[in-house]
Every structure is written in structure tokens, then in C-alpha cells.
Amino acid sequence: MLKRRHGSSVVVGLKRHRSSVVGLLLPHDAVELILERLPVESLLKFKSVSKNWKSTIESRCFKERQLIRRKQSRGPDVLLVPLTWSCDGTDAESIALGSSIVSTVRLPTSSGSRICHGSCDGLLCLYCVYTPSVVVNPATGWHQTFPLSNLQLLCLDMYDKPEDHDFFPMPNLGFGRDKFTGTYKPVWLYNSSHFGLPNATTCEVFDFSTNAWRYVHPSPPHRIYDFITPVYLDGSLHWLAEGEEDTKVLSFDLHSETFHVLCKAPFARDRFPFSHNMFILDNRLCVSEQDSSTQVI
Structure with missing residues (x-):
């Protein structure tokens, strides 16, 4: 019984303090190298593991290294970005992103919006001369209107x-x-x-x-x-x-x-x-x- 309790307590301890155990087993430089190879969706989830991981993932140096590694290891994230006007009365543009996984992002933009040439660090900028413009991150769905x-x-x-x-x-x-x-x-x-x-x-x-x-x-x-x-x-x-x-x-x-x-x-x-x-x-x-x-x- 003692061994079983001891064994179960170890398992529970690993689950509750996973980030601490990883920190003991691997130096933080090695952890960063692993995180750099992960997709954006995973990084958003791992920000909640610990304050140290959150600080690392949100740092500008890490973002730049992760972007460079993604460019070296794979093709373009976005191959095609057609704009379609919504017909359901919601007054929103729909962007279909063609890549390894096709996704659609709906934005509060007007009919006739255009996209700035290319993307900048994965961000797209949509504009129209008559309406407010918007910057969007297609990978996360985040957008900001200006x-x-x-x-x-x-x-x-x-x-x-x-x-x-x-x-x-x-x-x-x-x-x-x-x-x-x-x-x-x-x-x-x-x-x-x-x-x-x-x-x-x-x-x-x-x-x-x-x-x-x-x-x-x-x-x-x-x-x-x-x-x-x-x-x-x-x-x-x-x-x-x-x-x-x-x-x-x-x-x-x-x-x-x-x-x-x-x-x-x-x-x-x-x-x-x-x-x-x-x-x-x-x-x-x-x-x-x-x-x-x-x-x-």
C-alpha cells in the first residue's frame, strides 16, 4: 500500500507540476528550441503552462526565431486569399485561407476591401478608401480595426x-x-x-x-x-x-x-x-x- 500510495503520489505530482519537472529535466534553452518548432495553435495553449513559458513565447526575439524556422521548414502558410462578400446580412468579409488546412476568417470589413501586397510576419492588412482598415492574424483569428x-x-x-x-x-x-x-x-x-x-x-x-x-x-x-x-x-x-x-x-x-x-x-x-x-x-x-x-x- 505504501508503494502504491507513493507511486500514485509521484504520478499526481508530475501532473500538477509538469512545467517544474520539465524545467528540471531540460535547460530553458532546450525548451525554447522545442517551442520554436511548434505551430502557433500549440504555442497559444502552452502560454498557460507557466509564467516563464508565457514570457518566452510572447517575447519579440522568440517570435522572430519561430517565424524564421517556420519559413525554413515549410512552404507558404497562405497560398490563396480570396475575399467574398457575405450574403446573410452580417456585413462581414469572409477570407478563405488556402494552406495545408483550409480555414475561413470572418471580419467586420466592408464590401470592396482590398489586401495589402503580401503578408508581414503572417499578418494581413485589409483596406478600403471609404471604410476603416483592419489588420488580421489568420492563424489565430485576431484582428484590430484602425x-x-x-x-x-x-x-x-x-x-x-x-x-x-x-x-x-x-x-x-x-x-x-x-x-x-x-x-x-x-x-x-x-x-x-x-x-x-x-x-x-x-x-x-x-x-x-x-x-x-x-x-x-x-x-x-x-x-x-x-x-x-x-x-x-x-x-x-x-x-x-x-x-x-x-x-x-x-x-x-x-x-x-x-x-x-x-x-x-x-x-x-x-x-x-x-x-x-x-x-x-x-x-x-x-x-x-x-x-x-x-x-x-
């Missing part, structure tokens, strides 16, 4: 007075991360002349810490091709911009919040704009040029 920018208020004013304008500009929102502070930043960059504003362009950045938009000065002196989606890479957002002789690649550093011309795009201006696009290939910024029935990079 308020209208000054640009969107101008678009709403134009929508209410269509007789004053021949067309409605449709700028594209950029979304990226300051790689030094880890802060995520939505960015509007648009041609000022469409709204009767001075300067060539106007730039607005959203600050999640203050939940407010703010202007960035100075904005670039080169008009952008605002129908081409900005692309995020390595802490910067990139646009194609007009030049006197050549098309330019314009870069915005999300840490210093400054613009500079990255390079002159290697193609003739007179063939631009509708035959070109920007994208990321092997962690490099690329521009594609469509020539008749062929497409070259």
Missing part, C-alpha cells in the same frame, strides 16, 4: 460631391514593420494634385501606440504611380515613381520615416505604366515587364 485617415476623409468628401471631380482616385495602402522596434505601420502615399493639395505627394502613417494617423514631412517630390501596389521588404516600403526621364523606385524607411530613391528602374518610361508590376522573389525586390505575350523580369 480609424479613417485624412486621405479617406477626403475620398468620402469627393464621394459626396461627385460633380466636382471627373474621377475617384484609388490609392493603395502599404503595410510593413519597423525592423528595429518591431512596430507595424500602415502607410498611405498619394499624389496631392488629385485632392487639390500642395506638393507632389502626401504621406500619412498610422501609429498603433496613439491610435492616430500623422503626416510625414517631407514627402517625396516625385509623383507615384498610385495604381501600382506598394511592396514591403526588409523594413521598407517601395513604390514606382515618375521621373523626368526614367521611372524611379522610391523607398520609405519605416524606422527613420524618410524617403529616398533606391534606383532608376531598368526600363523605358514610354512603355510604362500598365505593363509593369512590383513583387518579392527570393527576398529581393523585383519589377516585371510584360512585352506582348511574354513577361520578363
Whole structure:
């Protein structure tokens, strides 16, 4: 009976103090290496094991290492993201995520929403010029809506007075991360002349810490091709911009919040704009040029 009681008490002790036993058997560095290999769904559950595990999983360094390991060990998490408008009167967008497991995330967004180019650390940013935008984590279903920018208020004013304008500009929102502070930043960059504003362009950045938009000065002196989606890479957002002789690649550093011309795009201006696009290939910024029935990079 004593052995059985002793044996049962050991089993109970292991169940009640599992994290303590694991901590005694393995150093914390080894535990971190194991956790890095787990999917997001498991990490969310293991945050409740102990305060030490919760602190580790929520740390920025761990998130960055886990993201790198996932990219190295598997293909893209999201292969296809179609947007569908709900017909049941709930006024919500439905996002179907195609990966190893197909899932659907419902969001409080309006009809006509678009997705910023690519994803940033697994986060997607959906926007519409007439309604509040939203950032979503498809893996967990978490999402956060942020308020209208000054640009969107101008678009709403134009929508209410269509007789004053021949067309409605449709700028594209950029979304990226300051790689030094880890802060995520939505960015509007648009041609000022469409709204009767001075300067060539106007730039607005959203600050999640203050939940407010703010202007960035100075904005670039080169008009952008605002129908081409900005692309995020390595802490910067990139646009194609007009030049006197050549098309330019314009870069915005999300840490210093400054613009500079990255390079002159290697193609003739007179063939631009509708035959070109920007994208990321092997962690490099690329521009594609469509020539008749062929497409070259």
C-alpha cells in the first residue's frame, strides 16, 4: 500500500507540476528550441503552462526565431486569399485561407476591401478608401480595426460631391514593420494634385501606440504611380515613381520615416505604366515587364 500510495503520489505530482519537472529535466534553452518548432495553435495553449513559458513565447526575439524556422521548414502558410462578400446580412468579409488546412476568417470589413501586397510576419492588412482598415492574424483569428485617415476623409468628401471631380482616385495602402522596434505601420502615399493639395505627394502613417494617423514631412517630390501596389521588404516600403526621364523606385524607411530613391528602374518610361508590376522573389525586390505575350523580369 505504501508503494502504491507513493507511486500514485509521484504520478499526481508530475501532473500538477509538469512545467517544474520539465524545467528540471531540460535547460530553458532546450525548451525554447522545442517551442520554436511548434505551430502557433500549440504555442497559444502552452502560454498557460507557466509564467516563464508565457514570457518566452510572447517575447519579440522568440517570435522572430519561430517565424524564421517556420519559413525554413515549410512552404507558404497562405497560398490563396480570396475575399467574398457575405450574403446573410452580417456585413462581414469572409477570407478563405488556402494552406495545408483550409480555414475561413470572418471580419467586420466592408464590401470592396482590398489586401495589402503580401503578408508581414503572417499578418494581413485589409483596406478600403471609404471604410476603416483592419489588420488580421489568420492563424489565430485576431484582428484590430484602425480609424479613417485624412486621405479617406477626403475620398468620402469627393464621394459626396461627385460633380466636382471627373474621377475617384484609388490609392493603395502599404503595410510593413519597423525592423528595429518591431512596430507595424500602415502607410498611405498619394499624389496631392488629385485632392487639390500642395506638393507632389502626401504621406500619412498610422501609429498603433496613439491610435492616430500623422503626416510625414517631407514627402517625396516625385509623383507615384498610385495604381501600382506598394511592396514591403526588409523594413521598407517601395513604390514606382515618375521621373523626368526614367521611372524611379522610391523607398520609405519605416524606422527613420524618410524617403529616398533606391534606383532608376531598368526600363523605358514610354512603355510604362500598365505593363509593369512590383513583387518579392527570393527576398529581393523585383519589377516585371510584360512585352506582348511574354513577361520578363
